[in-house]
Amino acid sequence: RKEVEQDPGPFNVPEGATVAFNCTYSNSASQSFFWYRQDCRKEPKLLMSVYSSGNEDGRFTAQLNRASQYISLLIRDSKLSDSATYLCVVNLAGGFKTIFGAGTRLFVKA
Amino acid sequence: DGGITQSPKYLFRKEGQNVTLSCEQNLNHDAMYWYRQDPGQGLRLIYYSQIVNDFQKGDIAEGYSVSREKKESFPLTVTSAQKNPTAFYLCASSLRKDYEQYFGPGTRLTVT
Numbered sequence: 362r363k364e365v366e367q368d369p370g371p372f373n374v375p376e377g378a379t380v381a382f383n384c385t386y387s388n389s390a391s392q393s394f395f396w397y398r399q400d401c402r403k404e405p406k407l408l409m410s411v412y413s414s415g416n417e418d419g420r421f422t423a424q425l426n427r428a429s430q431y432i433s434l435l436i437r438d439s440k441l442s443d444s445a446t447y448l449c450v451v452n453l454a455g456g457f458k459t460i461f462g463a464g465t466r467l468f469v470k471a
Numbered sequence: 472d473g474g475i476t477q478s479p480k481y482l483f484r485k486e487g488q489n490v491t492l493s494c495e496q497n498l499n500h501d502a503m504y505w506y507r508q509d510p511g512q513g514l515r516l517i518y519y520s521q522i523v524n525d526f527q528k529g530d531i532a533e534g535y536s537v538s539r540e541k542k543e544s545f546p547l548t549v550t551s552a553q554k555n556p557t558a559f560y561l562c563a564s565s566l567r568k569d570y571e572q573y574f575g576p577g578t579r580l581t582v583t
Contacts, residue, residue, distance in 0.1 A: 395571055404561055404574035405514070448513070452569045459504075459572065463513035 362387055364460045365451050371466040378439045382465045384449030385431045392454035394425055396434050398445040399464065405448055408434075439469045474498065475575035477562050482580045484556075492547045492578045494562030503545040504563045504572060507531060514561065520545055521568050549580065556582045 367384045374380050386394075394411035409416065411423040411432050422435040436443055449462035475496045484490045496503065502521050506514040516529030520539040534553025539545050545564075549556045559579050563572040 393569060402559075404577050407571050407573065410571060450572075459516070459569075461506075461514040 364388060365449055365462040367447075367449050367462040367465045369463060369465060371468055373468045373470065374439055376439055376441060376469055376471055378469075379435065379437050380439055380467065381436075382434045382447055382449075382467075383431055384433070384462055385429075386449075386451045386460070387430070388451070388453055389427075389430065390454045391430075391451045393452040394423075394432050395450040395452075396421075396423060396432075397448040397450055397461075399448055400445050405461075408447070436467075439467075441469050441471060443467060444469045475562060475564055475573060477560075477575035477578050479578060480576065482578055484580070484582050486582055487551045488582075489548055489550050490556075490580065490582075492549065492560055492562075492580070494545045494547065494575055495543055496545075496564045496575075497543060498564055498566075498573065499542070500564035500566050500573075501542070502565045502568045502570075502572075503539065504565075505529075505535070505537065505545070505547045506561045506563065508559045508561060508577075517547065517560075519568075549582075556580060 365386050396408040397405040398408050399405040411425050415424045420437045424433045446464040446466050448464045451460045478493045504519040505517040515531050518537045520526035536548045561577045562575040565572045
């Protein structure tokens, strides 16, 4: 089993749709969590950190479920510019380990 | 402007040649990292450094070497021992280990 797993997609949605991505992690010692977006042939860019109580940034909402060991990202009112690959990132506590998921590809169409 | 720079953006080399990729940051971050990304795949950690003059191997360090003589700089050398060096190389930094990482624009290395 991979340490961080994401549905590779692609997710094809119309503009204005709501789309949700899930990410599961296997190590219960995971300490901090992030979502990044990566455009084609570009570097990953931090989208948002994920906090235990859940957090929102505009149209984006991130949730953490420690009991079930998954994090989610909800995008409301999708824009064409949201088309990208979304990477789930997990940091393990103690020792140094950052694990990147392989990403979920999103296409938003007019 | 604060940020991370990598140069060059594209690099072409012949097999058997060593090549050094540059990574500089002016964010005053302690930790720096090198990743490799192959088409359609996730990022894999090559090396990381938590502090000047210290660095540790990541998951795929074979065939690579690094140095961290200055806080701002973390160059990566791809040696001829690396069997499949053609890839997209990404440098990142974070304030401390376990903090969110910020990436440079990457270097696309092609070895023929």
